[in-house]
Amino acid sequence: MSNFSLDNIDHGILYALQRDARNTTTAEIAEEVEVSASTVRNRIEKLEQVGIIEGYYPKIDYELANFPLHVLFVCNANPMEREKLAAAAIEVQGVIDVREMLTSTRNLYIETVATDTRNLTTITNKLASMELEVLSSEIITSHHVRPWAEFEFQTPDFISD
Template sequence: MKANFKIDKTDRKILKILQTNGKITNAKLSEEVGLSPAPTLERVKKLEQAGIIKSYHAELNAEMLGLGVNTFVQVSLKGHNKQNIDSFLSRIEKIDEVVECHHITGSGDFILKVMARDIASYQLLMLEQVSDIDVVDSLQSMVILSTFKNNKEIPLPQVN
């Protein structure tokens, strides 16, 4: 992605609309931003090529799919070196229930977001997969009781 890519007010409008409705047709998008379809599509393609628009996704209802337990897990490694980090990441990458993995500062090394069917399957996952990673020193689980804000839209910088 180009860090110096300049977005104008029209690009900003396009990005805001696409964040809320990735399935919008180009005709409807062009109507909402006040351009004809060809220039609108050209702008979207430029935003994609610049890496500002990374992908389009369907947001699924985890609860309806039977994934009722969501947790954050703080992970501390036995040593904070490249070999341990690479080893940890290669194993975590293979665990589908780990939907996010962030390298962090502070008392832990990583924070994971984990989705599981229920507490029993979560416990099994932690015991048989995550804590079984040889470089893991400790885990601290935080079960998500309720989510009050889960905004998929990122704030867009103001245009001068």
């Protein structure tokens, strides 16, 4: 864990990037968090360097991209093997996201996309061959995200004498 400490400006920058990193300029963020655009660029660079910002990813409508089957597999993996199995699962063609959970069961969530049921069956069989117990598979119809409100910029309250 890093000793890097986030301040209110960093929070505001993260909030703006979560809201829409692709279509928000550093000048717009600067105006929102009440600093210069160069300060925003420097802060973003630092946030990337220390690993707080891990990357920028597009939000894809898989159905429009000709992958109409968007499925979440809820799996059980041996807790001692969970990290290794997660790393192997993300390499399976069609797997787009793997989340490790802290629980003893239902501890691996594997999000996949497929073109048709034959493609989905291939993915399912590959996952099942990996010492994973598939507990359920759920069709994802939509996914909604929002910026974490704790990062929303708040104008600092200054104490007057």
